[in-house]
Structure formats: structure tokens, C-alpha cells
Amino acid sequence: MRRLLISIPYLWLLILFLVPFGIVLKIALSDVALSIPPYTPQLDLSEGWTGFRAFWAELDLENFWFLTEDDLYWKAYLSSLKIALIATFLTLLVGFPIAYGMANAPDHWRPTLMLLIILPFWTSFLIRVYAWIGILSNEGFLNQFLIWTGIIAEPAKILNTDIAVYIGIVYTYLPFMVLPIYATLEKLDGTLLEAAEDLGCTRIQAFWSVTAPLSKPGIIAGCFLVFIPALGEFVIPSLLGGSDTLMIGKVLWEEFFSNRDWPVASAVAVILLLILVVPIILFQRNEQKQREAEQ
Amino acid sequence: MPSDHASGFAPWEDADATPLISFDGVTKRFGAFTAIDNIDLKIYPREFFALLGPSGCGKTTLMRMLGGFEDVTEGTITIDGQNMAGIPANKRAVNMMFQSYALFPHLSVADNIAFGLKRSDMPKSEIQGRVDEMLRLVQLQKFAKRKPHQISGGQRQRVALARALAKAPKLLLLDEPLGALDKKLRQETQFELMDIQEKTGTTFVIVTHDQEEAMTVASRIAVMDNGLLKQVDTPDRVYETPNSVYVADFIGDVNIITGRAAEVGEKTQLIWAEGATPITGMTGSRVAQGEPASFVIRPEKVSINKTEPEAANKVQGKVIDIAYLGNMSTYHVALPDGTIVKSQTANNRRIARRDITWEDQVWLSWTDTAGLVLRD
Ligand SMILES: Nc1ncnc2c1ncn2[C@@H]1O[C@H](COP(=O)(O)OP(=O)(O)OP(=O)(O)O)[C@@H](O)[C@H]1O
Ligand SMILES: [Mg+2]
Secondary structure, X not given: OHHHHHHHHHHXXXXXXXXHHHHHHHHHOOEEOOOOOOEEOOOXXXXXXXXXXXXXXXXXXXXXXXXXXXXHHHHHHHHHHHHHHHHHHHHHHHHXXXXXXXXXXXXXXXXXXXXXXXXXXXXXXXXXXXXXXXXXXXXXXXXXXXXXXXXXXXXXXXXXXXXXXXXXXXXXXXXXXXXXXXXXXXXXXXXXXXXXXXXXXXXXXXXXXXHHHHOHHHHHHHHHHHHHHHHOOOHHHHHHOOOOOXXXXXXXXXXXXXXXXXXXXXXXXXXXXXXXXXXXXXXXXXXXXXXXXXX | OOHHHHOOOOHHHOOOOOOOEEEEEEEEEEOOEEEEEEEEEEEOOXXXXXXXXXOOOOHHHHHHHHHOOOOOOEEEEEEOOEEOOOOOHHHOOEEEEOOOXXXXXXXXXXXXXXXXHHOOOOOHHHHHHHHHHHXXXXXXXXXXXXXXXXXOHHHHHHHHHHHHHHOOOOEEEEEXXXXXXXXXXXXXXXXXXXXXXXXXXXXXXXXXOOHHHHHHHOOEEEEEEOOEEXXXXXXXXHHHOOOOHHHHHHOOOXXXXXXXXXXXXXXXXXXXXXXXXXXXXXXXXXXXXXXXXXXXXXXXXXXXXXXXXXXXXXXXXXXXXXXXXXXXXXXXXEOOOOOEEEEEEEOOOOHXXXXXXXXXXXXXXXXXXXOEEEEO
8 A cells, every 4th residue: 555655656757757758758869751740760569579679770869969060959058048047037036025025914915915926827828928919019008108108209129029038937937936935935933033133133134134045945946936947938939039039949849840850859858858957956955955944 | 039139239229229221101002902001110230120920911012112123102211321212123232032032043053143243343353252152151162053953942042042142232131031941941041040140240121921930030020910010029029018919819829818907007907707806917008997908828827727826817717628749738728708728838747647637627827917918
């Protein structure tokens, strides 16, 4: 019985992660072909062992070599990293004050504020991103507003630039930043701040020497929760970004659906995954450490 | 008791002494609720001042006003001659040891102690020395590098004390500092506190639920009730001459017999039951002829005998319960009118040799100076 229970998460991992990953890896090692599905070799089990040997012999790392030859790919990886890092930082800048405000709001306000943070999830992500097109376009609400207030005379080009991508990512992933930070701030013992003031800190010093370090686990968790999906983001750069916004998610999509080159697309995905494994492991470590500290 | 107390330390009796703290007509309200009700109080330098009272009577609120964490609704608080109105906590020469200790979990023991020093004008080079000195004072040198969650409850409490003392405040506020400790550790720490207070000359204000603790450590005790100060006096006077039935009842064990005052003079008689001889006791504050009053007497001042003794006050009754406390026994005696009076005697004989048991008819007696007649 106990063994069975322990095996459930492993089974889960196997079915939902390792098997799909194995399939993607296999495609990445194949060659593109005009067939359905569009790659070769296909594993034909009717020929038994010799069929498997033949299949095995045809797999190679060619697609991975290809990724290093065309500079599009590593540039896209780098650009994705840059955009994800900056967007994560911006989300932190916006998210921390929101979380701080929520944690310090009167008790009876908190459920409402929490609801407001979660509310956007109730509508489709795609619709919300499309709505941003309406806001950010040259004739959009934002430009109209800025012209109306007289800050600018001509509509500014915001849509189809990196700025629009940043706005999109910050908007979409904000709850992932706010909620973990809020969770740590809410647990923070108010008497610690009083103790800090008692020992000579001003309010601001107390914030930097007590609140900030104690909310670090929440900040780290929030940053990973934003950074990891932002790195592979595809919808936001393709809808809000410009033609020169280079992100690996977009490249991946184009390889799959425009070029129908599944093997190269799979190779891109495998590398993306390997890049993501590092922050995911770091994230797990952070969670682990926090749990230990709480005991 | 503190030795300077024994050697005649009593600035509150000296009209010329300047108090360190004075409350003048201080009231604190939370909305419509009055937590502190028009309090006047003076606390002198080097005092070990204890606040005692039931839960919710305003002890913590009083402390927090001294520390600068609550505003005063009415009246003024003066510390060291300076009006504290509008002065924030970080600008007061007052440090507080919080009931929950409030140690910073992300800092080591040494860094917790250094926290206040780093924000003072103490030169960097001297901070380490001061931290070491504090660690030595609370005997935690070995634990300097540990985080608060890696030490025991008693050690944490000492870190909190060291942290509050590090800046050598004029006034140290302790809110139920020993609440979390077991009895033995608590007693040790009480003596440690008194020792530290003598060494540093700091004025301590301590909140406690434990009256034994207040009696042990304090130079004076304030008994509070519902935001009011009922009595402010030395421990022995609070115990021996309480100014109200409330204080008598709150501090220690007491017998209360209600009746009517008569023959009020240096001594007063209390008419307490139809046909019974009146009880004679010392006259307490605000007793008036013919008014309702109560006679209060401590159980240890009531003697118990099987035969009729020679005494100013004596009543007969039946033993209904005996509580054996090891070194003492308390006899619960029912008087003919149903009043229960407790008598406490030292057990200087073995149980088997004692002659009073359940259901025995006994005589209770006490001298005419042993109890007090107080206005209800
Ligand atoms: N911030 C506040 N808002 C409203 N009422 C408060 C506030 N702080 C304290 N009170 C009330 O003031 C009264 C005194 O509280 P206080 O904390 O001073 O009691 P205490 O004597 O320290 O009690 P305890 O022994 O239980 O610690 C209580 O009735 C409490 O409910
Ligand atoms: Mg309290």
C-alpha cells in the first residue's frame, strides 16, 4: 500500500513529463520528411529487433548541430533570456508594492483585494492579450489618452515593440509575483518592525533591514514563477511584439507550423528545456530551504 | 528583594526626588473603549517597577505608550524631563523586551544584539566589544553565531534581554518577559534580572501575571484594574495593607468577611453576623461608621485549634477540607453562617501526628492587628 502511494507521483512524472519528453527528444534526433507525421524514421515494431536496430541507426544529432550553425537560434535564446529577465524585474517592481499594500490593508479588505488579483484569470488569456492590442495601438486608448492630456502630440508607437511585450508579460504574470510575496509579507510578525523601531530604526530603515530580507523567499519564488514561463512565452511576443522581437517561443512556433520542420523545432524545445532546468532546480532549492527554515 | 531596596531605597517617599517617568492625567482610548483611565504615576530612576493586574486591564497599553508605539489620547507622559508627545519610538532612550521576544529570525544572535548599536552613533570599532560584553552578561558567548530558531526558549529570552540592554537605555520595558519559562528557570532568571538591574542601574518596568514574581523582583508594584491604578506601593505594603478589597483579593490568598463597620478608630469592629461577636481589625482606608465594609485577613494569620484559645478574635467552625501543600496545609473551615475561612499552618509535624481532620469542630483565632477592615 505504502509503495503504491509513493509510486503515484513517480508515475505522474513518467506519464506527464518523461514520456512526452522522450517523444520530443526522439523527434529532435530524426530528420524532416514529407510524410505524416513529417519526420523519419518511424519506429515500426512489426519488423521486430532488426526494425528497431534500423530505426536506432538513423537517429543523429544533426538538428542540434544545425542550431549552432544558424545564429538565429542562439540570438533568439539570448534575446528571450534578456526579455524574460527584464520583464521579471519589472514585474517585481510592480508586484512588490501591490503585495505590500495588500498585506498591510485592513483585514476585511484583503479577500476583495485578493479577488481583484485573481479576477483576470477568469477570462481567456488570449482575449486579454487582444484587449491590450486595443489599448496599445496607434489609435488605442493609451495614445488617445496621452494626446488628450497633451503629453504627446503624435501617437507613439508602442504596439509591436519590445515595450508592448514587457507590458504584456508584466500584466499577464503579475499574480504569480504578487501572491508568493503577499504570502510571506502576511506572515511577517508586526512586532519585528516595532522591535526594529524600538532599536532606533526609522520606518524606512526597518523596511530595508527587516521586511525586505524576510520577504526574500517570496520574492525569489515570485521571480521564478514569472521568469520560467516568460522565457518560453510565445503568444505575447507574437501578438504584441514587432517583427524584430526575437523570442525562442516564437521561433519554435514558426519552425513547427510555418516550416513544418518538426525535428528542428523539437531540438529547439529540448535546448529550451535544458535552459529552464537550471532555474527550476534553483527554485526547488529555494522552496526546500524555506520549508526547512519554517520548521 | 533588591539590596538597594533593603538599604532604604525609597525615592517615592522623598518629595524632592525627580522621577524618571511621570504620567499626568494619561488616558488612552481605542475608539469608544477606554483602556487607560486618567492615570497619574511617577516612576523613579533605578526602580524595578512591576505592573500587575488581570488580563485586559491595560498593562501592555501602558508599556506601549512609554515605548512610543501608542499615542496618548489625553494627558502627558514625561520621560527624563522631556514631554514624549509626538516623539517616535526610535527617538526614545527606552528599549522594550517584547513578550514574544521579536528576535529577527534572519540574523544571528550576535547580529540581533548588534542591531540597535549599528543604528546608534557608536563607532563601528566598539560595537563588537559591546556585543561580546552583552553575550557575557547573559552567558550566551557560545551561541553568538546561531540563528534564533537554533536555540532554546530560555536562551532566546536572554538574547531578547541582551538586545534590549545593549544600547544601555535609561528605561527598559519588559512585557511578561518570563512568561514562557518553567518555574525553575524563571526563578533563576528573576535573580539574573535583578542582578543585571543592579549592575547597569537601568530603570526597569515589568509587566507580569505572576504576583510571586512581582513580589520577588519589584521595588514597587502597581495593581491595575480596568485601566485604573488601584494601588501603587512596595510589595510588603501591597500585601500587608491593601487599600481595597480588590487589591487584597488580587494579591495572594485572602479571607473576606463582609458586614458593617462600627466603632471606627485606630481599630474598627465589623458586625458580620446576627448574634456573633464583632471582629476587630486595623482600620483601612475610607472606612466610615455604619457603612458596609469587609474584613480581610491572610490565611497564614489565622490560627486553628481544637480547644478554645485566648485571642482578641475567635470563631468556631467545622473543618470541611484540608489542602496539603507539602510544607503547608490549608484548612477550610465553615462558620455557622456558612462563611468559609481558610487557615494556613506550617507543617512542622508529620501528617500522622497532626490532630485536626475533616469534620472536626475547631476554633479559629487571630489578633486584633492581624486583619484589616476595608470599605467595599
Ligand atoms: N489596538 C487596539 N484596539 C482596540 N482595543 C485595544 C487595542 N489594544 C488593546 N486594546 C484593548 O485594551 C485593553 C487593554 O489591553 P492590554 O493589551 O493593555 O491588556 P493587558 O493588561 O496587557 O492584558 P494581558 O495581561 O492579557 O496582556 C483590552 O481590553 C484590549 O482589548
Ligand atoms: Mg499584555
